[in-house]
Amino acid sequence: MNYDPDKVWPSGLTLREAEELHRHIIDGTRVFGFFALLAHILAYFYSPWLG
Amino acid sequence: MSRISQTAIRTLVSIGPRFLPFADVATPDLPLGRLLRLSLFQVSVGMALVLMVGTLNRVMIVELEVPASLVAVMISLPLVFAPFRALIGFRSDVHRSALGWRRVPFIWRGTMLQFGGFAVMPFALLVLAGQGESGHLPVWIGQLGAGIAFLLVGAGLHMVQTVGLALATDLAPPQDQPKVVGLMYVMLLVGMIVSALVFGYALVDFTPGRLIQVIQGAAVVTVVLNVTAMWKQETRDRSRAAAPEHEATFRDAWDEFISGRNARLRLLAIGLGTMGFGMSDVLLEPYGGQVLAFDVASTTKLTATLALGGLIGFVFASKVLARGFDPFRMAAAGVLTGIPAFLAIIAAAPLHSALLFVAGTFLVGVGGGLFSHGTLTATMTLAPRERTGLALGTWGAVQATAAGLGMALGGVVRDIVLMSPLAAGTGPAVPYIIVYAIEIALLAATLLAMLPLFGIRPSDAVTAIAKAAPLQGGIARLPDGRRASS
Numbered sequence: 001m002n003y004d005p006d007k008v009w010p011s012g013l014t015l016r017e018a019e020e021l022h023r024h025i026i027d028g029t030r031v032f033g034f035f036a037l038l039a040h041i042l043a044y045f046y047s048p049w050l051g
Numbered sequence: 052m053s054r055i056s057q058t059a060i061r062t063l064v065s066i067g068p069r070f071l072p073f074a075d076v077a078t079p080d081l082p083l084g085r086l087l088r089l090s091l092f093q094v095s096v097g098m099a100l101v102l103m104v105g106t107l108n109r110v111m112i113v114e115l116e117v118p119a120s121l122v123a124v125m126i127s128l129p130l131v132f133a134p135f136r137a138l139i140g141f142r143s144d145v146h147r148s149a150l151g152w153r154r155v156p157f158i159w160r161g162t163m164l165q166f167g168g169f170a171v172m173p174f175a176l177l178v179l180a181g182q183g184e185s186g187h188l189p190v191w192i193g194q195l196g197a198g199i200a201f202l203l204v205g206a207g208l209h210m211v212q213t214v215g216l217a218l219a220t221d222l223a224p225p226q227d228q229p230k231v232v233g234l235m236y237v238m239l240l241v242g243m244i245v246s247a248l249v250f251g252y253a254l255v256d257f258t259p260g261r262l263i264q265v266i267q268g269a270a271v272v273t274v275v276l277n278v279t280a281m282w283k284q285e286t287r288d289r290s291r292a293a294a295p296e297h298e299a300t301f302r303d304a305w306d307e308f309i310s311g312r313n314a315r316l317r318l319l320a321i322g323l324g325t326m327g328f329g330m331s332d333v334l335l336e337p338y339g340g341q342v343l344a345f346d347v348a349s350t351t352k353l354t355a356t357l358a359l360g361g362l363i364g365f366v367f368a369s370k371v372l373a374r375g376f377d378p379f380r381m382a383a384a385g386v387l388t389g390i391p392a393f394l395a396i397i398a399a400a401p402l403h404s405a406l407l408f409v410a411g412t413f414l415v416g417v418g419g420g421l422f423s424h425g426t427l428t429a430t431m432t433l434a435p436r437e438r439t440g441l442a443l444g445t446w447g448a449v450q451a452t453a454a455g456l457g458m459a460l461g462g463v464v465r466d467i468v469l470m471s472p473l474a475a476g477t478g479p480a481v482p483y484i485i486v487y488a489i490e491i492a493l494l495a496a497t498l499l500a501m502l503p504l505f506g507i508r509p510s511d512a513v514t515a516i517a518k519a520a521p522l523q524g525g526i527a528r529l530p531d532g533r534r535a536s537s
Contacts, residue, residue: 016149024156028163035167042174042196046183046259 081222086231089222090238091280092158092215095273097242099165099208102269103129103201106250107176114257115180125197127459129205133451136213140444141301143214144437151287153440154218161210162277168203169270173263175200182259211277213447217440218285220431228431229378232424233369240358240365308441311433313504320500321426322449324382326457327493328389328419330486331396334461335412338483342400343408356409357416364420372428379504382425386494386501388418393487393494400480426450433507461486 006014013021108126111117143157175196178185185193216235223231246269253265308314331338335353339345345353368381392414399408427446434442468474468482 014149020149024159028159031163031167035170038167038196038199039171039174042171042178045185045188045192046174046177048184 081224081227085284086219086223086234087238088282089215089219089280089284090234091276092211093235093238094242094245095162095165095276095280096208096212096215097239098246098269098272098276099169099204101243101247102169102250102266103204105247106254107172107266110254110257110262111176111180115176115182117176117180121179121194125201127455128198128201129208130452130455131202132206132209133455134448135206136209136447136451137305137441137444138301139210140213140217140440140442140447141304141438142440143217144304144440145299147292149292151289151292152285153288153291154214154221155281155285157214158211158218158277158281161207161214162274163207164203165207165211165273165277166270168200168205168207169266169273171196172200172204173259173266176262177259209447209451213444214440215280216427216431216443216447218281220434220439220443222284225432226373229372229424229428230369232372232428232431233365236365236420236424236427237362240362244358304438304441308438308445313507316500317426317429317433317504318445318449320379320382320497320504321430321446322453323493323500324386324422324426324497325450325453326460327386327490327497328415328422329454329457330461330464330490330493331393331415331483332458332461334465334483334486335396338396338480339408342480342483343403343405345405353409353412356413360413360416360418361420361423362416364417365424367417368421368424368428372424377506378425378429378432379501379507380425382422382429383498383501383505385418385421385423385425386498388414388421389494390491392418393491397484397487400484423450429504429507464489 008015008018103126108122111122111125112119139157143153146153146156148156175193177183178188179193179197181188181190181193219231219235220228250265254261335357336350339350339353340347364385368385372378372381392411395407395411395414399405399411430442430446431439464486465482468485474481
């Protein structure tokens with residue numbers, strides 16, 4: 001396999017591509033976290049737990 | 052493998068496509084399996100529409116006893132995002148990504164919003180209805196929660212549908228676009244019909260727990276369908292990723308788009324026609340029940356008749372448009388089917404003819420199918436290659452806004468006439484007939500607006516863009532489907 005300084009292994013993506021994918025994962029986690037928090041707050045209003 | 056099994060497999064492969072109406076869509080670039088997979092995003096959009104407008108509409112009013120006016124406000128919230136479809140489409144056109152994607156990031160974001168909305172929605176609805184321990188809380192908490200949930204789903208479905216259609220246009224060769232449009236509409240209908248049946252069955256014995264299961268189940272199904280739809284669909288364009296950035300603003304792109312030949316007239320025709328066909332959507336069933344004494348089962352069959360008409364319209368339009376027929380003439384044929392159809396529905400009241408009413412409803416479906424197919428195909432084929440998202444976003448914005456306004460206007464006009472002293476003693480049919488007459492007038496106006504559009508070719512629509520090309524570095528599509536850098 002030829003060594004390409006722009007690519008990161010084992011994915012074979014360039015650094016910019018890998019960073020972009022990583023950013024999607026971080027953003028996705030934050031957004032899903034926000035939805036989970038909102039759903040839990042509303043679920044608590046409907047039926048409080050640990051009461 | 053033995054020779055017998057090889058022969059059997061070859062025979063099965065050759066027979067299979069003959070029984071699928073869209074099998075001839077397959078091209079070496081875009082095989083049928085991949086196209087069917089892509090169209091799954093329309094199934095998720097259909098499911099979201101049915102869940103909000105149909106199932107939850109009833110559940111909120113009947114089971115959760117939320118006031119009907121509040122329900123109407125909640126259901127119409129997603130409409131707020133309809134005009135932003137043009138902006139979403141444009142953003143996906145100019146999206147810069149190291150991975151060379153334009154559409155996939157937007158479909159993913161739309162999917163997240165749809166998922167989030169459905170994940171929050173059941174609890175928000177239960178709090179809105181004051182169920183469980185939430186009865187003593189201020190009412191605004193439930194209203195805010197439900198508002199956020201409906202807005203999220205609305206934003207998500209508009210984003211997924213706009214960018215999904217733009218991706219389908221990117222992938223399909225120009226000569227196959229009419230069939231792709233047909234397939235997308237059929238899958239939307241399939242999504243709506245199947246999910247309506249499944250939701251109806253799942254909510255027969257209503258409990259709050261079951262409501263949570265059904266809506267959050269829909270959230271998971273949305274993610275599965277959309278991820279399956281976009282998986283390995285968009286090719287990675289490294290040249291786009293490496294191209295130098297140019298500052299194309301929405302305003303520049305919009306000015307270019309709207310200065311295309313007859314662009315405003317095209318949008319006006321789409322808006323008027325969609326409103327003309329859509330105003331009576333929610334009035335056909337009560338008209339059948341109140342004026343022609345249909346029972347509940349029969350009125351439900353009316354909706355099925357309308358959908359069947361639409362399906363036949365889509366399939367017929369796909370076949371004819373694929374042979375190169377002018378899409379605006381096809382849309383005009385839809386309008387010309389719609390006008391006598393509404394006349395038949397009006398005539399059904401004095402003649403007490405259920406048959407005339409059902410035939411009229413069926414023809415409204417056929418006409419609506421031909422009109423929608425014709426206008427979307429025209430939008431796709433006239434869209435400049437680098438502005439597909441903007442063109443389809445604008446189509447979606449006009450179409451969704453007109454459909455929503457038309458539906459609301461239909462109900463409002465009927466109620467105003469019903470309450471007016473002039474209508475006293477004129478019988479139950481009059482308010483409906485006035486709405487149908489307005490629809491006929493709108494369809495006649497649509498036909499007039501479309502007359503100058505007959506025979507427009509892609510080269511006419513891109514003239515203005517070609518002139519402005521030095522600013523944008525745009526790529527226009529020639530009439531024969533080749534691309535020309537301008």
